[in-house]
Amino acid sequence: MFRKQLFTKVNALFFETAQALFSNSLAQPPITEFNIKVNRMTIESKTIKEADTKYELHDLITSRWSPRAFSDKPIEDELMQEFFEAASWAPSSMNEQPWAYLYAHREDMENFERFVNCLAEANQVWAKDSAVLMVCLAKKNYDYKGRPNDKAHHDLGMANLQLVLQAQHRDVYGHMMGGFDKEKTIETFEIDTEVYDPVCFMALGYLGNPDQLNEKQRKGETSERERKKLSEFVFKNELP
Numbered sequence: 001m002f003r004k005q006l007f008t009k010v011n012a013l014f015f016e017t018a019q020a021l022f023s024n025s026l027a028q029p030p031i032t033e034f035n036i037k038v039n040r041m042t043i044e045s046k047t048i049k050e051a052d053t054k055y056e057l058h059d060l061i062t063s064r065w066s067p068r069a070f071s072d073k074p075i076e077d078e079l080m081q082e083f084f085e086a087a088s089w090a091p092s093s094m095n096e097q098p099w100a101y102l103y104a105h106r107e108d109m110e111n112f113e114r115f116v117n118c119l120a121e122a123n124q125v126w127a128k129d130s131a132v133l134m135v136c137l138a139k140k141n142y143d144y145k146g147r148p149n150d151k152a153h154h155d156l157g158m159a160n161l162q163l164v165l166q167a168q169h170r171d172v173y174g175h176m177m178g179g180f181d182k183e184k185t186i187e188t189f190e191i192d193t194e195v196y197d198p199v200c201f202m203a204l205g206y207l208g209n210p211d212q213l214n215e216k217q218r219k220g221e222t223s224e225r226e227r228k229k230l231s232e233f234v235f236k237n238e239l240p
């Protein structure tokens with residue numbers, strides 16, 4: 001609670017200073033009125049999305065959220081490799097690491113569009129502006145003895161979270177999507193369904209301006225995040 005108020009104050013101070021600089025004749029050219037507005041909106045959505053927690057949680061946890069407004073700044077491929085490495089260090093049943101990622105950068109428009117076209121329309125409208133899109137796949141069977149791996153979705157989720165937290169550490173935001181056409185995805189990417197289950201998509205990018213979204217999305221982008229109370233899902237000794 002206190003941290004959030006402090007964060008808001010520091011941001012306000014920063015932008016007041018930036019604005020003062022802009023109106024001053026000594027102002028440097030990169031700070032334009034437009035930039036100030038874009039940054040202010042971006043910072044405002046960042047502030048409002050900061051988790052309001054009772055306990056002092058790690059910054060990476062409180063600052064992670066799923067945006068829809070992405071800037072047009074690309075993500076270096078080397079940085080993507082860093083995120084995938086973070087995913088690779090997730091725990092998994094029998095250390096089988098039953099995940100796979102198929103991705104494309106937006107600059108590679110031809111490939112990127114194949115990903116966009118597999119998404120549900122409601123996701124396409126904003127995810128088309130992300131820097132990277134990917135399909136997150138779970139391996140159906142353990143490599144060991146080929147038995148069905150009923151923990152694979154769980155393990156992919158762990159890897160995904162490690163990936164987005166590492167991304168967060170670099171100011172890159174991730175947004176997972178279950179809204180996609182599975183059949184089309186399998187067909188488009190010639191996925192061997194004996195081996196893989198395409199579980200979700202993920203959009204990644206630097207934070208953009210909520211103003212670039214439609215009204216409904218903008219509302220979501222600028223409203224506080226909510227969570228269930230612990231008492232609704234944590235039980236001592238027995239379930240209610």
Ligand SMILES: Cc1cc2nc3c(=O)[nH]c(=O)nc-3n(C[C@H](O)[C@H](O)[C@H](O)COP(=O)(O)O)c2cc1C
Pocket residue numbers: 064065066067123175176177178179180200225
């Ligand atoms: C597996 C999964 C599927 C999701 N599917 C979608 C989706 O199709 N479209 C969307 O806009 N958000 C989707 N989300 C994002 C959730 O709505 C979001 O994580 C949730 O509202 C909590 O918000 P937060 O991530 O900002 O804390 C998905 C998230 C996960 C983990």
